Amino acid sequence: MQLEFLGTGAGQPAKSRNVTAIALRLLDERNAVWLFDVGEGTQHQILRSNIRPRKVEKIFITHLHGDHIFGLPGFLSSRSFQGSDEHEPITIYGPKGIKRFIETSLSVSESHLTYPIEYVELTNEGTVFEDKTFAVEAMKLDHGITSYGYRIVEKDHAGELQVDKLKTMQIPSGPVYGKLKRGETVTLPDGRVVNGADFIGQPQKGRIVTILGDTRKTQNSVILGKNADVLVHESTYGKGEGKLARSHHHSTNLQAVEVAKQAGAKKLLLTHISARYVGKLAMELEKQAREEFENVHVVHDFEVIEIPFE
Amino acid sequence: MQLEFLGTGAGQPAKSRNVTAIALRLLDERNAVWLFDVGEGTQHQILRSNIRPRKVEKIFITHLHGDHIFGLPGFLSSRSFQGSDEHEPITIYGPKGIKRFIETSLSVSESHLTYPIEYVELTNEGTVFEDKTFAVEAMKLDHGITSYGYRIVEKDHAGELQVDKLKTMQIPSGPVYGKLKRGETVTLPDGRVVNGADFIGQPQKGRIVTILGDTRKTQNSVILGKNADVLVHESTYGKGEGKLARSHHHSTNLQAVEVAKQAGAKKLLLTHISARYVGKLAMELEKQAREEFENVHVVHDFEVIEIPFE
């Protein structure tokens, strides 16, 4: 599981940062990639990454500002022409209006996709997706326009059957392994009685990734980020710019740190960086934040962050 | 007057060519830039050029395929934040539907522009714009979807008053120069009678630039390109791919050459190059065309072509 930041800028593209798009790479976990926001030029960034568009299974939109959605029509159209498995469906989650934007764009341009789109327009807060391996919760933030934060919770992995240990005890593989894996007690042909529970490793706790849309500092960010392995938070402004941040419905780096600390998040990634902060100034944003919170980093375009198990 | 090619690719962005956008730079002529098509990422390309968004006075859209329009919402939104003279209006010409696409995009994203947009949705062929310095004619091409070609005709420049010649004859500057410039005959204080017509240089013939949307070979391309100084024609396919071009409603390089020859165009620029033609293969497209027409060139992204007077 990795986060790949395809666009880390705020508002408009800059030479060094494209507008927002974040890929959550779940290739090992479900052979899929999830996108969070698709600013203009996201398909161009993907062309320079090793993400394959047909692997994109779900798109979560935080809010409908142009710098977070104007890349959708192009990405969706181009996805029709890429990869062999052209009919792979895609599900798009986002605030009401996302369907109208996409459908109008595709209809006016007479784009006929080779795959179906399912829309999930969010109205209530809560679980927006859940299956055997992941659950995603959404809550509203504070950005003037409706803006959601997403908490992606990986289900715990059951302990693995310790095959090496079984082999050492000369228990031959076969249907018996399945029974042991399910924790059953089995009598072997040679009379030995073995308990599956003795051959199953520790369960692995699932990881939690929280990706917030643009927002002022708000309590829901803390709830969504509770004990997260990684919290991705905007940082449009820097230390001492709290008033400016508030009036533009954005956050400072230090407000993001407060959220991370209150939530008990393990790692804080700052993105949505204003073009005013280039080069050394972006480093300064990180440095200011690190004085208050050790595990913080200002991400840059194309950066890949591994999310390890505990 | 220059053409600057901001995107010269076909269908989807490629590493070496962005999707279509062409700037007609009229800085000397009217302190303005006109855009022809605005594919996704055009604002990113403009960021890497020396075009200032607020100088963009008019946008002409050839057709509504995504690779020609998906950059519009982003370009128009960002233009609000650039330059000091924020209220400079913009006029957008294009097929019916262009207004719905833009208005939906701006409304869903709650983008509030600092300047007005005037829409001219084309229904009939003919003159779509005319003032003292330029006229623009549009005609329909053959591309499945409604696709227009534009013929931009610069008005002839009146001859300049030959000030040096007047000075040599010791005719002092003053209101008399205005009269002479208008071709009047004037009696000077010293009694000499001078005829303005003797002091006015040759009129300069205006230039003609023809920019066609995607199309099969069609007679209207020849009409629009008649005696053009520069004809910009798509070349999605190469020699020997006529059938493929026809079935996809596109042209080959050699079909573009036929149009240029029949129209008597002075120079042919080939664009909308498929990603299949990279590097040497794009050179080959040009070479094949040059065997039939001397003054032909396959353009690349960011190339600037000067359009001289005759």
Ligand SMILES: [Zn+2]
């Ligand atoms: Zn926003």
Ligand SMILES: [Zn+2]
């Ligand atoms: Zn087209």
